Each structure stands twice: as structure tokens, then as C-alpha cells.
Amino acid sequence: MAASAHRIEIIETDILVIGGGTGGPMAAIKAKEADPSLRVMVMEKANVKRSGAISMGMDGLNNAVVPGYATPEQYVKEITVANDGIVNQAAVMAYARGSFPMIQYLDKLGVKFEKDGSGEYNMRKVHHLGTYVLPMPEGHNVKKVLYRQLRRLQVAVTNRYMATRLLKGPDGRIAGAIGVNTRTSEFLVVKAKSVVLACGAAGRLGLPASGYLFGTYENPANCGDGYAMAYHAGAQLANLECYQINPLIKDYNGPSCAYVTGPFGGYTANNRGERFIECDYWSGQMMLEFWRELQSGNGPVFLKMDHLREETIAEIETILHTNERPSRGRFHDRRGTDYRHRPVEMHISEIGFCSGHSASGVWVDEHARTTVPGLYAVGDMAGVPHNYMLGAFVNGGIAGADAAAYCASNPLASYDQGDIDAETARVLAPTLRTDGLTPHEMEFKTRRLVNDYLDPPKVTAKMKLGQRRFAEIREDLDLLVARDPHELHRALEMQSILDCADMAAAASLYRTESRWGFYHLRVDHPETDDVNWNCHTVLFKDDRGRMAHAKREVDPYIVPVAAEDMSAYHQLRIKTPEAAE
Amino acid sequence: MPIITQSSSAAVVIDDAKCIAEKGCRVCVDVCPLDILAIDEVRQKAYMKYDECWYCMPCEVDCPTNAVKVNIPYLLR
Ligand SMILES: Cc1cc2nc3c(=O)[nH]c(=O)nc-3n(C[C@H](O)[C@H](O)[C@H](O)COP(=O)(O)OP(=O)(O)OC[C@H]3O[C@@H](n4cnc5c(N)ncnc54)[C@H](O)[C@@H]3O)c2cc1C
Ligand code: SF4
Ligand code: SF4
Numbered sequence: 300m301a302a303s304a305h306r307i308e309i310i311e312t313d314i315l316v317i318g319g320g321t322g323g324p325m326a327a328i329k330a331k332e333a334d335p336s337l338r339v340m341v342m343e344k345a346n347v348k349r350s351g352a353i354s355m356g357m358d359g360l361n362n363a364v365v366p367g368y369a370t371p372e373q374y375v376k377e378i379t380v381a382n383d384g385i386v387n388q389a390a391v392m393a394y395a396r397g398s399f400p401m402i403q404y405l406d407k408l409g410v411k412f413e414k415d416g417s418g419e420y421n422m423r424k425v426h427h428l429g430t431y432v433l434p435m436p437e438g439h440n441v442k443k444v445l446y447r448q449l450r451r452l453q454v455a456v457t458n459r460y461m462a463t464r465l466l467k468g469p470d471g472r473i474a475g476a477i478g479v480n481t482r483t484s485e486f487l488v489v490k491a492k493s494v495v496l497a498c499g500a501a502g503r504l505g506l507p508a509s510g511y512l513f514g515t516y517e518n519p520a521n522c523g524d525g526y527a528m529a530y531h532a533g534a535q536l537a538n539l540e541c542y543q544i545n546p547l548i549k550d551y552n553g554p555s556c557a558y559v560t561g562p563f564g565g566y567t568a569n570n571r572g573e574r575f576i577e578c579d580y581w582s583g584q585m586m587l588e589f590w591r592e593l594q595s596g597n598g599p600v601f602l603k604m605d606h607l608r609e610e611t612i613a614e615i616e617t618i619l620h621t622n623e624r625p626s627r628g629r630f631h632d633r634r635g636t637d638y639r640h641r642p643v644e645m646h647i648s649e650i651g652f653c654s655g656h657s658a659s660g661v662w663v664d665e666h667a668r669t670t671v672p673g674l675y676a677v678g679d680m681a682g683v684p685h686n687y688m689l690g691a692f693v694n695g696g697i698a699g700a701d702a703a704a705y706c707a708s709n710p711l712a713s714y715d716q717g718d719i720d721a722e723t724a725r726v727l728a729p730t731l732r733t734d735g736l737t738p739h740e741m742e743f744k745t746r747r748l749v750n751d752y753l754d755p756p757k758v759t760a761k762m763k764l765g766q767r768r769f770a771e772i773r774e775d776l777d778l779l780v781a782r783d784p785h786e787l788h789r790a791l792e793m794q795s796i797l798d799c800a801d802m803a804a805a806a807s808l809y810r811t812e813s814r815w816g817f818y819h820l821r822v823d824h825p826e827t828d829d830v831n832w833n834c835h836t837v838l839f840k841d842d843r844g845r846m847a848h849a850k851r852e853v854d855p856y857i858v859p860v861a862a863e864d865m866s867a868y869h870q871l872r873i874k875t876p877e878a879a880e
Numbered sequence: 881m882p883i884i885t886q887s888s889s890a891a892v893v894i895d896d897a898k899c900i901a902e903k904g905c906r907v908c909v910d911v912c913p914l915d916i917l918a919i920d921e922v923r924q925k926a927y928m929k930y931d932e933c934w935y936c937m938p939c940e941v942d943c944p945t946n947a948v949k950v951n952i953p954y955l956l957r
Contacts, residue, residue, distance in 0.1 A: 345913040349938040354913055459915070481915055509956040513914065513932045520913050550956040626935040630952050734882055780883065785915065785930065 305727065307486040307719070312340040312455070313706045314699070315476055315491035317462045318525065319343035320351020320518075321688055322678030322695030323497030324445040324454075329699030331452040337703055340455040340489065342478050344788075345520050347456050348446055351499055352518050352655075352679070353688060356439035358559050358623045360412070361425070361687040363433040364398035368422045371395035375858040377428050380867050381582050382658050382684045383814050383827070385538060385835055388857050390683045390694075393665040397693035402433070405692065408444045411437040423562035427578040427867055432558055436618045460487055462524065463791055464722045465494060465532040465674065468712025473532070473673035475714065477722050481788040484730070486723060492709050493673045493702040496661065497695060498525025500543060500679040501799045503792070505649025505754065506746035507552050512739065514552050516545055516648045517679075522792040523799035525680040526652055529661045530798060534669045535837040537662040537682040537851070539806035540819045542755070543653035545581060546589050546600070549646040553624040555602040560619075563611050565604040568642065569597040576871050581656060583816030584868045590647060590755075590817050591872075601642030612638050649746075650754060652799060655679035655686050657818060659806075662837055662851075667698035670839075673709060675702055728779070729790040735778035738789035742796060745772055749800050755820040757807050766804045772797060801846065806838050809848045816868075890928040891953040892917070892939065898947035899925045908939035908948055 314330050316323045319341040327339045343350055364374045374395040379386050402420070406412060413421040413434040424430040449456060460478040466488075468474045475490040502517020513519045530536060546567070548555045557567055557579035569575050569592050576588045592600055604612060615638065620628030636643060654660030660682030667675045675698035676682075678691035686694065729738075752765025776794065781787035812828035813821045834850045841847040899905070902924035909917045909926060916930040917939060926947070933953055940948040951957070 349911040511955040
């Protein structure tokens with residue numbers, strides 16, 4: 300198949316949103332609400348109806364800033380502390396201020412949140428300092444609600460198109476994107492004044508311990524395309540070395556989920572049934588204590604619930620087995636794990652990039668703008684730490700409204716036809732071969748090597764060796780074969796994964812200190828070095844196409860944090876373990 | 881290098897007796913976020929074509945006739 304034999308459809312829009320999971324739809328909705336005359340289009344690799352992290356709904360809001368429970372200032376402080384001081388507070392504040400209005404908006408659209416008898420939101424405490432969790436025991440309908448609103452506002456949706464590269468004009472402004480149909484391999488070039496990237500986490504980076512390529516914590520469609528596209532477009536990516544690593548149900552690799560069970564009295568325990576961490580909120584420090592417990596021989600680590608009352612356990616089961624990851628119940632059944640009698644065995648997930656849970660993302664300011672004019676990033680792939688689902692909605696909304704304003708004063712940029720030709724040639728290369736290496740085996744090897752060389756504790760010599768192995772795989776790309784559109788889709792994803800592997804290694808080597816607990820634990824640089832590294836790191840493609848790095852200062856805090864408060868998350872280990880109840 | 885085919889068990893099972901793909905239903909194929917389900921053109925029934933499942937269950941929940949059963953893939957079961 301020659302590139303020219305493939306149909307290339309070219310269309311024009313004002314705003315192109317790439318990724319129709321959580322933040323993407325909200326960006327489209329808020330852009331349309333800001334200016335109904337704008338043409339807004341969502342390009343989604345899967346089907347907007349059931350795509351992304353919340354395909355089945357969600358168990359709760361993990362970071363709701365609700366009046367009476369927390370102020371935006373308190374939230375900004377909590378996240379600053381949880382993320383070891385490396386935050387762009389303006390962006391976290393923009394989220395915090397938008398949090399409650401977004402909850403009310405979603406509520407109005409029909410998303411169900413838990414309320415008490417008098418109709419007030421039923422907030423629960425999970426974080427170390429404040430109260431931010433709002434359960435959604437009936438949170439199945441989020442995607443339906445979003446979809447209805449997209450239809451109502453006449454947002455154009457193109458399902459089963461995977462965006463592969465962004466297009467830029469000669470002045471550096473965004474000009475659109477190119478996508479490939481995952482079922483026909485047809486190309487779609489979308490010219491746009493503004494583009495919002497909402498492609499989720501890079502969740503297919505490390506290999507799950509089960510060895511099953513798609514048994515990831517994240518929805519495996521989120522394989523890092525967004526990170527790769529931003530990188531190739533010259534955008535800066537921030538703090539990628541602050542990996543996402545989660546405490547999960549062993550083998551099943553989904554949340555167990557301490558946020559749901561914690562407020563009911565469930566907790567993380569060691570093999571003696573004892574607590575060893577004070578707070579189950581996911582942070583690098585929490586993961587470090589988790590890892591130490593496993594290393595110390597006190598493992599396995601469990602989520603313990605057998606001390607709870609029958610009614611409580613029944614309630615937990617209803618939430619956990621019907622909502623966000625409903626196959627959890629099936630998994631437990633086969634292994635005879637009943638919360639009443641047996642704790643749930645947990646382990647440490649594979650590594651990935653995600654700012655929804657951690658802090659690795661494309662650099663954005665408080666308007667969700669990246670460093671490329673006209674290009675926005677929202678949700679898990681945008682560098683606003685610990686942003687979770689509500690953050691994807693709020694920052695998505697901010698991006699949509701800002702992009703609408705941007706369109707009013709910026710005409711379409713023109714792109715270079717040479718870029719389209721180069722991209723179609725790159726995309727189709729694996730279809731021109733009949734013999735060679737399959738996408739699966741190349742992906743498996745890349746991800747297995749990610750585990751071998753990049754997992755924390757991070758060792759300089761290992762990471763450098765990893766880089767050499769990734770370079771060898773890159774040479775092997777000349778052998779990559781795709782025999783049908785589905786395989787081509789996987790072959791393209793595999794290349795995004797390889798890009799992310801290179802970025803993870805380079806970013807981790809650049810920051811020569813340890814920070815964020817387990818996320819960036821460097822054996823050769825075990826101390827936190829606030830003199831040299833109390834800053835963001837950014838990674839980008841330089842003018843000569845090389846991977847480059849820079850430090851970026853942390854802007855002066857808008858919410859001051861006292862030095863003695865800064866270490867609150869460093870004291871998560873329980874001093875004298877309590878006896879099991 | 882020539883390419884060989886390897887087999888694995890299908891964790892997602894479709895009950896042919898219940899599946900109404902022959903009447904044009906494509907719901908499970910449409911909603912699967914990993915695009916791993918397909919319709920067998922000869923039998924006109926849905927089936928799991930690729931072993932790339934996230935055991936997320938939209939296919940099962942959205943099927944109008946309850947024909948789909950999602951099992952946890954063997955490697956992690
Ligand atoms: C199992 C699980 C449980 C969670 N539980 C909670 C919880 O209880 N509470 C909470 O607040 N948060 C929770 N989170 C986090 C929350 O779900 C995410 O932070 C949020 O949904 C991220 O939104 P997003 O828009 O960035 O990504 P997603 O919603 O995942 O959307 C990304 C979309 O981009 C599409 N895409 C990817 N690449 C391309 C491409 N190249 N071209 C076109 N489209 C593409 C994908 O198909 C997907 O639809 C959980 C996450 C997971 C995975
Ligand atoms: S949704 Fe159900 S009935 Fe429809 S094609 Fe799939 S299995 Fe068959
Ligand atoms: S469980 Fe999810 S990934 Fe597996 S076939 Fe069903 S919809 Fe697709």
C-alpha cells in the first residue's frame with residue numbers, strides 16, 4: 300500500500316479536541332457554551348460513549364473542594380505539600396476555584412453524588428489534612444450525561460480516529476492534527492485554530508506483573524499518544540520523572556479501593572493485620588512506605604475490611620462491584636476473596652505518566668495553555684498535580700472557554716504539506732512489509748525493559764542501559780509489520796510507548812536528587828536537594844530534534860506554606876503499629 | 881522474519897443463542913474502548929477477535945440481550 304493509495308480527507312473546524320474521555324468532552328461543551336457559533340469537534344480513538352478512564356462511571360470525586368469542608372486555599376496548600384512543593388499554584392488554584400461550580404454543573408446535568416438527608420453533599424476524609432472525597436455510589440451515568448450534552452450542543456464527534464501528530468504553522472501556532480481511522484487506516488486531516496489535547500495518562504508504559512499487556516491500571520487506550528504528540532510538536536512536558544505508581548489489587552491491577560473503604564473503616568495493613576501508614580491517600584511517600592513494607596518482609600500488604608460490620612461490607616460491595624471497575628467482584632469470587640473473611644492482597648503497579656494521580660504531564664498554565672500557541676492540554680496528561688476526574692472536568696472547561704476566546708482573534712494557521720507527507724509515510728511504513736516484527740512483541744519488549752531499567756528505586760547505570768536498549772528497539776522499528784488496520788493502530792501505539800519510555804528515562808536521569816517518595820527515588824542521589832532542584836523540570840524537543848531539558852522555577856506561592864508544614868506527608872509511617880482491631 | 885500465529889483463550893464469551901447480530905446489532909463492537917470485538921461474517925455473531933481486553937464491561941452491560949459475559953483474562957485471573 301503506497302501512501303498515495305490511501306484516502307486523505309481534509310476538514311476544517313475552529314476547535315479540535317483530541318480525546319473524548321473525561322476532560323475532552325467538557326472542553327468541547329464549555330467551548331460551545333462560550334460561543335455556540337464555533338465549530339467544535341472531538342476526535343476519539345475509541346467511542347465517546349464508553350471511552351477513557353470513566354467508561355463505566357466512577358466511585359467518587361477524589362478532590363472535591365466543597366464550601367464548609369475546605370477552601371480553595373486549603374486545597375492548594377494540601378496539594379503543594381503532597382507534591383513536595385513543586386506545583387504551579389496558579390493552575391491548582393484555578394482548579395480549586397472551579398471545583399464546586401463544576402460539581403453543581405454536573406449535578407444539574409444529572410450526575411449523581413452522595414447526599415445526606417438534607418440534600419447536602421456527603422463529604423469524606425481520605426487526605427492527610429483536609430476533607431475532599433465526595434462519593435458517587437450511583438456514578439454509573441457520567442458518560443451518558445456527557446454524551447447527551449455533546450449532542451445537545453451539536454459538537455461534532457468522530458469516533459475510531461486515532462490522532463497521530465499535531466500540525467503547526469510557520470509562526471509556531473497550532474494548525475490542526477492528523478488522525479488515522481483504527482478500522483480502515485484512512486487519514487483525516489483536521490485544520491483547526493485551536494487544539495485541546497485530552498488523551499489521558501500514559502498508562503501502557505510499564506508492563507503489569509501479570510504480563511498481560513492490557514491488564515493495566517489505566518484504560519489501555521491511553522498509551523501515551525498525547526505525551527508523544529505534544530513532544531513532537533515542541534511543547535514542554537513537566538516533571539515526567541514524577542511517575543504514576545499506584546497501590547492496587549494484585550494481578551487484577553485495579554484500585555482496591557482504599558478511598559471508598561477508608562471512610563467506612565477499611566485500611567491498608569501488613570501480613571500481621573497491622574496498619575503501617577497513617578493515611579491511605581495516594582502519594583509518593585505513601586508508595587514509599589508501601590514498598591518498604593514489602594521489602595521488609597512484612598508483606599504482602601492487604602486492604603483489610605474483615606473487622607467491619609455486615610451492613611458496612613454489603614454497602615462497600617455494592618459500590619465496588621457495580622461502578623467504576625465492576626469486574627472486581629468477579630475477580631475476587633474466583634479466588635474466594637470475600638471482604639468479610641479475607642483481606643484483599645495488594646501490590647505496586649507498573650509505572651506510567653499521569654498528572655491526574657501524580658504530577659507528570661504536559662506543562663500548562665492556569666488557562667490550560669501549553670507552551671505552543673493555540674494548543675491546550677487537560678486531564679491526566681496536563682501537568683496539574685493530583686487532578687483526578689474533577690480536575691479533568693474543571694481544566695477541560697477552562698481550556699474550552701479559553702480556546703473559544705483564542706479563536707476569536709486567531710485565524711487558521713497554514714501547515715506544510717511536507718509534514719503531512721512525512722506523517723503518512725511514517726504511519727504506513729509497517730503496512731508495506733509482510734515479514735518482520737509484530738506490534739505485540741515490540742510493545743512487550745519495550746514495556747518489559749521499562750520495568751527492568753526504569754522502575755524505582757532508580758539506578759543511574761540501569762537507566763542508561765535502558766536507554767541503549769530503547770535505541771535498539773527504535774532501530775527495529777524498520778522491521779515493524781502491520782497486516783491490517785487494527786494491527787496498524789497497535790503499531791502506532793507501540794511507537795508512542797517507545798517515545799514515553801525514552802522520555803521517562805531522560806527525565807529521571809536529569810533530576811539528580813530524590814523527591815516525591817517512591818516516584819523519584821534515586822539510589823545514586825538519595826537526598827532531596829532543595830538548593831538545586833526545588834524547581835520543575837521540563838523536557839522538550841529542541842530545534843535539532845534532540846530531547847532537551849531545562850529547569851523551570853516554581854512561581855512564588857499564592858498560598859504560603861510554612862516550612863514545618865511542608866513535611867506533613869513525610870511522616871506517613873505509623874510510629875508504633877497499632878494492633879489489629 | 882516470517883510471522884506465526886499463536887492462540888489464547890477468549891475471556892469474553894458471547895452466547896450465540898442470545899446474540900442478535902444477524903438483525904444488525906453492533907452495540908458491543910461499537911462500545912469496546914479497545915476495539916477487540918467483531919462480528920463473524922459467516923455466523924453473524926459477535927466474538928472476541930483480539931486478546932486485548934481491559935475487563936471493563938461496557939460490552940456486557942450495554943448488550944441488549946445479555947449475550948456477553950466478561951471473564952477476567954487467564955493471565956491475571
Ligand atoms: C481505574 C480508575 C479509577 C479511578 N478512580 C477515580 C475516582 O474514584 N475518583 C476520581 O476523581 N478519579 C478517579 N480516577 C482518575 C480519573 O478517572 C481520571 O483522572 C480522569 O478520568 C482523566 O480524564 P482524561 O480526560 O484525562 O482521560 P480519559 O477520560 O481517560 O480520556 C482520554 C481519552 O483519550 C482517548 N485517546 C487516547 N489517545 C488518543 C488518540 N491518539 N487519539 C484520539 N483519542 C485518544 C482515549 O480513548 C480516551 O477516551 C480513576 C482512574 C482510573 C483509571
Ligand atoms: S451487543 Fe449483544 S446482541 Fe448485539 S452484537 Fe453484541 S453480543 Fe450480539
Ligand atoms: S470488557 Fe471492555 S475491553 Fe473487554 S471486550 Fe468488553 S468492552 Fe472491550
